Amino acid sequence: MNSIKQHFFLLLPLLALLFSLESFLFISRAIVSKEDKLLQNYSIVIASKKKLSLEFIRQNIPETASFESIDPGFILDKIRANMNNEDFENIKKDLSFYYTLKLDSFPSQARLSSIESTLGKIPGIERTESFAKTHNQAYRLLFLIKFSIQTFALILGLLSILLMIDQIRIWHFEHNKRMQIMGYLGAGMWMKNSFLFKGAIYDAIIAAVVVSVGFLYFSTTNAAKEMLGALEIGQEIFSFGLDFGILLGASIGICMLCVLIAIMLQRKV
Known part of the structure; x- marks a missing residue:
């Protein structure tokens, strides 16, 4: 049970980070698609x-x-x-x-x-x-939406990374004695912290799968279809294979970075 709680407190900010990244990809494609639609009539x-x-x-x-x-x-x-x-x-x-x-x-x-x-x-x-007035109104609206989602994704991403680093530092502290013993036996940095990297990778894979499945389910709902219909946007903005690769790569990369930062901070303490 304690292990599940530990992983939950890492998964939660990681899910938030990947959700913001997938939202950014989704909104960016929607804006590009809407611009193409406007361009056809402009x-x-x-x-x-x-x-x-x-x-x-x-x-x-x-x-x-x-x-x-x-x-x-x-x-x-x-x-x-x-x-x-x-x-x-x-x-x-x-x-x-x-x-x-x-x-x-x-x-x-x-x-x-x-x-x-x-x-x-x-x-x-x-x-x-x-028709500059009409064009500029549409351009400002699209720019505002793009800027808002970028700002939201950036802030949520930074907060999520800070929370992840704190959680990994807690893992490091809880297994400090074990790592000291491994150090006395001559284990290197990678060997001593292997459980941190493994745990982070497992959580990264789980988070990428959960977010991808969540957006896949959302794309099949009536709410999504009504939203796309109202915006005159097609299903081409969904690209689950590509997005899963991006989410998985980003998730693993960010987790590895957080582990390395947590290790460096722990050494300075």
Whole structure:
């Protein structure tokens, strides 16, 4: 029973740490997926007195994904009924060329401002409409969510590591006599502390499995499906094989680091 309690007090902060890491991976993928969705419906409208080409625009805006002309026929059809042929032909001659510019990545506010400035300097371009207000609102919201989850994961991770180090130091203190005897018999540092490393590795594997299974179960619930549906995000944000590898590697690495730190701190005492 005492052994179970010892492992529980190491597993608890480790589970919290891995939960924050998996949440960060999950939210990061969700944000990337949402940015892709927004990008599919986002374009910059350009009015120009001169004809423009995709190659020319791409030279100025490297992240250009597509550049297509807009047929002004639907506008002309609406005004033609109220005009005579001569006025209509004059307007048709003076009508600007209209284009839609799509990007291959969701731009930041600074980059969008730079793109507008670059387009404004191209001869012939009269006006650009980037819908900056709507774009910036979406970008700020996504940035706030990303920043919040990063901050949460960092704080929770640091607190978890400190608690883990304290628990490993307790293990070290409880087996201090045993390690002293092993030292007298000529055992090295790794041999004397082998039980610490083994215990930490076992807990690391258990924690990685528990968190992975927990998120796997969550992905099958109605709450998860409703959330993804509301955000218009698909199941591709779940990647359990990759995540389990990341969690297991991070869990073992952090546990080994905590053991080494606890050993070094114990030596200084």
